[in-house]
Amino acid sequence: MNKCILVVIQITCAPTQHLKTLNPHLDHAAFDAFYSNEHCPYMYNAGHCQVSSFGVGGTNGHAIFWGEARKPIVDVKQKLLVKVMNSAPPIIADGPDPADWEYSGPPFDLKDGEKCSITYWKDPVTGDEEVRFDRQLKAIAAPAEFYCTSGNHNDWTDDRMVEGDRPGLFFQEVEIPDSGRLEFRILADGEHDRSIGPEETTESRSVPIIGPGSDVRTSWIATGRPGDLMRIEYMTTQGPSGGAGLQSVSWFPVEA
Structure with missing residues (x-):
C-alpha cells in the first residue's frame, strides 16, 4: 500500500524489485501485462x-488509490534538447589532417x-554521456525492370508496356473505352505504390510529371x-529506372 501511495503522489510507475527474467512456464501472451523494471512517468x-x-481463508481485498502529481510534468523532449545542446561532441584528432579526425x-x-x-x-558504469549525430540518407529507388499502364481501359490494373527501339522508350496500344475518354497513368514494375502521373489530372502533355510514388493519384486524359x-x-532518360529523372509521356491515335 505504501508503494501505491508513492506511485500516485509522484505519478510515476514504480519498478518491480529484483525482476530480471519472466517465468518461462507462464503464458505471458495470454495475459496482457507490462512488467516495469525501471521508473516510468505517467503520460x-x-x-x-x-x-x-488474497487471503488463505478465501477473503479477498482490493484497494484503488488515485492521486495527482505534486510536481509539474517533465517535458522529456525539452530536457533532451537541452542535454543535446549542452553536450559538446568530442573531437579525436588522429593525425595532422582534420579530414581524418573522428567527430x-x-x-x-x-x-x-x-x-x-x-x-x-x-x-551505466562510468556515467559518461555521449550524443551522436548521423546524417539520414535518402533511400534510392531500385531501378525498374519494366513499366505498365493502368487506367479505365483495364479497370486500373496493370498491362505491361513494350520496350521501344530506343533506350528508355516504352509503349503500348490500348483501345479507347466506350465513353470515348481514356484515363491512364504509368506504373514502375507494375506496382501501384510506384505510380507515375501528371502533377494534376489533365489532357495536356506539357504538365510536369511526378513519381514514382505511392501518393500519385492523377492521370492523363x-x-x-x-x-x-x-x-x-x-520515355525516360534514365532507361528502365524507377528513380526521378527526365520523363515524358505522349499519346496519339493509331491509324488503321
Whole structure:
C-alpha cells in the first residue's frame, strides 16, 4: 500500500524489485501485462494504482488509490534538447589532417532540408554521456525492370508496356473505352505504390510529371472514338529506372 501511495503522489510507475527474467512456464501472451523494471512517468498529471490481497481463508481485498502529481510534468523532449545542446561532441584528432579526425557532432556540410538522427547514450558504469549525430540518407529507388499502364481501359490494373527501339522508350496500344475518354497513368514494375502521373489530372502533355510514388493519384486524359486504338509512349532518360529523372509521356491515335 505504501508503494501505491508513492506511485500516485509522484505519478510515476514504480519498478518491480529484483525482476530480471519472466517465468518461462507462464503464458505471458495470454495475459496482457507490462512488467516495469525501471521508473516510468505517467503520460498524464493524475492517475491511479491498485493492489489486491488474497487471503488463505478465501477473503479477498482490493484497494484503488488515485492521486495527482505534486510536481509539474517533465517535458522529456525539452530536457533532451537541452542535454543535446549542452553536450559538446568530442573531437579525436588522429593525425595532422582534420579530414581524418573522428567527430560525432552535426555534419558541417549539412544542407537545408537534410536531417540527422540523434542518439543519446549513457555508460551505466562510468556515467559518461555521449550524443551522436548521423546524417539520414535518402533511400534510392531500385531501378525498374519494366513499366505498365493502368487506367479505365483495364479497370486500373496493370498491362505491361513494350520496350521501344530506343533506350528508355516504352509503349503500348490500348483501345479507347466506350465513353470515348481514356484515363491512364504509368506504373514502375507494375506496382501501384510506384505510380507515375501528371502533377494534376489533365489532357495536356506539357504538365510536369511526378513519381514514382505511392501518393500519385492523377492521370492523363486522351479522347477519341470508342474502339479506336491509342498508342501511349513513356520515355525516360534514365532507361528502365524507377528513380526521378527526365520523363515524358505522349499519346496519339493509331491509324488503321
